[in-house]
Amino acid sequence: MADETVDIGIPEPEGSADIIETDYQIGQDNFETQVGPFRFDFHNPVFVISGVLIVIFTAIALIWPEGSRDLFLSIRDYVKSSFDWFFLMSANLFVVFSLLLIVSPWGSVRLGGSEATPDYSYPAWFAMLFAAGMGIGLMFFGVLEPVYYFGTPWGDQPLGGEIGIVDGVVASEATTAAAREMAMAATIFHWGLHPWAIYAIVALALALFSYNKGLPLTIRSAFYPILGERVWGGWGNAIDTIAAFATLFGLATSLGIGATQVASGLTEVFGSGAGAEGTRNFMGFLWGNPVPEGQSDPNSSVLLVLIIGFITAIALVSVMRGLDGGVKVLSEINMGLAALLLAFVFFVGPTAAILGDFFGGLWAYAKNIVPLSNPVGREDTGFLHGWTTFYWAWWISWSPFVGMFIARVSRGRTVREFITCVLLIPSLVCVFWMATFGGTAISQVIAGATESGVFQNVIASYRPEISLFSMLGELPLASITSTLAVLLVIIFFVTSSDSGSLVIDTITAGGKVDAPVIQRVFWCIFEGAVAAVLLVGAAGTAGLDSLQAMVISTGLLFTVVLLVMCWSILMGLISERRNT
Amino acid sequence: MFKTIMVPVDLAHADKLSDAIGVARDLATQYGSKLVFVAVTASTPGPVAHNPEEFGRKLEAFAKEAGGDAAATSHVIVSHDPTADMDDKLVDAISEIGADLVVMATHVPGMADMLVPSHGGSLARHAGISVFLVRSAG
Numbered sequence: 204m205a206d207e208t209v210d211i212g213i214p215e216p217e218g219s220a221d222i223i224e225t226d227y228q229i230g231q232d233n234f235e236t237q238v239g240p241f242r243f244d245f246h247n248p249v250f251v252i253s254g255v256l257i258v259i260f261t262a263i264a265l266i267w268p269e270g271s272r273d274l275f276l277s278i279r280d281y282v283k284s285s286f287d288w289f290f291l292m293s294a295n296l297f298v299v300f301s302l303l304l305i306v307s308p309w310g311s312v313r314l315g316g317s318e319a320t321p322d323y324s325y326p327a328w329f330a331m332l333f334a335a336g337m338g339i340g341l342m343f344f345g346v347l348e349p350v351y352y353f354g355t356p357w358g359d360q361p362l363g364g365e366i367g368i369v370d371g372v373v374a375s376e377a378t379t380a381a382a383r384e385m386a387m388a389a390t391i392f393h394w395g396l397h398p399w400a401i402y403a404i405v406a407l408a409l410a411l412f413s414y415n416k417g418l419p420l421t422i423r424s425a426f427y428p429i430l431g432e433r434v435w436g437g438w439g440n441a442i443d444t445i446a447a448f449a450t451l452f453g454l455a456t457s458l459g460i461g462a463t464q465v466a467s468g469l470t471e472v473f474g475s476g477a478g479a480e481g482t483r484n485f486m487g488f489l490w491g492n493p494v495p496e497g498q499s500d501p502n503s504s505v506l507l508v509l510i511i512g513f514i515t516a517i518a519l520v521s522v523m524r525g526l527d528g529g530v531k532v533l534s535e536i537n538m539g540l541a542a543l544l545l546a547f548v549f550f551v552g553p554t555a556a557i558l559g560d561f562f563g564g565l566w567a568y569a570k571n572i573v574p575l576s577n578p579v580g581r582e583d584t585g586f587l588h589g590w591t592t593f594y595w596a597w598w599i600s601w602s603p604f605v606g607m608f609i610a611r612v613s614r615g616r617t618v619r620e621f622i623t624c625v626l627l628i629p630s631l632v633c634v635f636w637m638a639t640f641g642g643t644a645i646s647q648v649i650a651g652a653t654e655s656g657v658f659q660n661v662i663a664s665y666r667p668e669i670s671l672f673s674m675l676g677e678l679p680l681a682s683i684t685s686t687l688a689v690l691l692v693i694i695f696f697v698t699s700s701d702s703g704s705l706v707i708d709t710i711t712a713g714g715k716v717d718a719p720v721i722q723r724v725f726w727c728i729f730e731g732a733v734a735a736v737l738l739v740g741a742a743g744t745a746g747l748d749s750l751q752a753m754v755i756s757t758g759l760l761f762t763v764v765l766l767v768m769c770w771s772i773l774m775g776l777i778s779e780r781r782n783t
Numbered sequence: 784m785f786k787t788i789m790v791p792v793d794l795a796h797a798d799k800l801s802d803a804i805g806v807a808r809d810l811a812t813q814y815g816s817k818l819v820f821v822a823v824t825a826s827t828p829g830p831v832a833h834n835p836e837e838f839g840r841k842l843e844a845f846a847k848e849a850g851g852d853a854a855a856t857s858h859v860i861v862s863h864d865p866t867a868d869m870d871d872k873l874v875d876a877i878s879e880i881g882a883d884l885v886v887m888a889t890h891v892p893g894m895a896d897m898l899v900p901s902h903g904g905s906l907a908r909h910a911g912i913s914v915f916l917v918r919s920a921g
Contacts, residue, residue: 222833228830229828229829229830230795230829231830315826315834322826322863323863413828414826414827414828414834417828417833418828419827419828420827420828523867525868526863526864526867527864527868528868528871529867611827612863614826714827714828715830716825716827716829716864717825717865719866720866
């Protein structure tokens, strides 16, 4: 099967692997052109159509913010409540499938051929997949989610569990213990095996079909076992276009909404209005954080746009410096800072209670994972649709981006190593993170009841963006740790933004990873511009909310894609030689 | 005067390299030097090859053909992110292969080079040895 000539032909694999023989040449549909002084090399029509679609939808959200929000939110809610069984059963299948791969004989198949060596060390690999996939969510939900389940009297506690604090009065010890355990179990459920299995499936499918089968690193390649050569035509274009579209809007909307969180964090730490000297100093510019006249919202749109610009500028430097010089370095810095914050809360907070939450939470998770993941006959529909299905749709709509990025950095690992490190270890880290941040916050609520800041900002009034700062505020050195937390949120956004730009660039360049640097610069700026335009143009975050709802709705579509990927992985692995 | 001449090539655009290769070959004949063809690839499948090993074989075959009568070998650089790392990797390659001259094809500078300098220009700026940039006619 080897072809020794210079002509493009059927290659010999590195070690043993099973290259798919196809006449398609990577880049054959690419459009190479010189626009003014810049050279472009992009896939036609994926680049053009996804770019145009993004502009059109941004325009719709701008011209018609309230209407499009109502429309997209109703689509999202319809998808969440009507397809809850589909999301839950699919996610369960992904977990079981991934776990079976670990123990199956195919676990020894190596990504990149049997002789391939890992591209990245464990710590670097781990830092990158964490920073791209979840970091920002951990900052946002670490305190919010466990406390919400523990104490919010919304009547739909997970599995109809206990409420730990009613009307500001802490319940009996037995009740709070039960409520605390269920709060941890439900949170772990959303951040544990299921999301990481979703990412692992996409990443494994892409890595397998790219490194072992020799197909381009784009989403469509995983469909080769089903569509065959048709994957290079309209079907493949559609798959890649939707992936690029969902990735860009996913990033842009969370960047926009994230900017409001950063602004709230800055306001919380440094104050707002005329007294916001600290904010000015922190951001390093002269515009302050003034309260616009007649508005109670302390976050001026000037500040929000500056934050988006700040994040985009750092991401821009990072993508221009590349995977090793930019993305990896930032991810490692990020991991270091996150570990520092985690260690601080663990040791300064109620360490014994946190350890209890960690082990108790794991045990409660094991006990309740089956009822929590069962879609049939549930009475806690508020929890099921408001949280679980929302999360599943959200993880799945992000999976093309995160999965593709994980695939990009995972060459040289065996399937077993890959699943262990993308599924089991991140799940455990998430459990520990949630136990530390959520456990500390719940302890504060039990100790302080209505006096505690967490109670006031999560249970009494719902201000999710400052829940983390409320928890840190009751620990020593609050101004230092809160600053660190703001910094972490910013860097987590940068690491999502830069890795996302690399992914969109690769998808829209037909799987080429050596497209001209100007293209990744374009995507990075485009993403920031969409976020900024939506924030300023539409009143408040209406435009962002509507487009984010639309992205989440694409989760339904990608669930089907993921199910196909499971089948493709199976087909792909069967033809690989196992290392015995 | 020159023992080892490094010739960076882009196999995906081999048709644009003939001027530079001609110059490299003439210099090699004149000074009795060895030619080393250098190319950068990612580990993901690309237009030229499906994996680095296949890329290496193609570069070797290319070197044999392009080298003509001169003694020619090849050297593959695998990069995680060629778009960003190309320039640094090429500078590193100079010491890895012990080159004392670089002959490289490049384009006529334009506006874009102010923002993103050409690989040839960047190499000339950072290399400790002589660099001969051959502008393509087009």
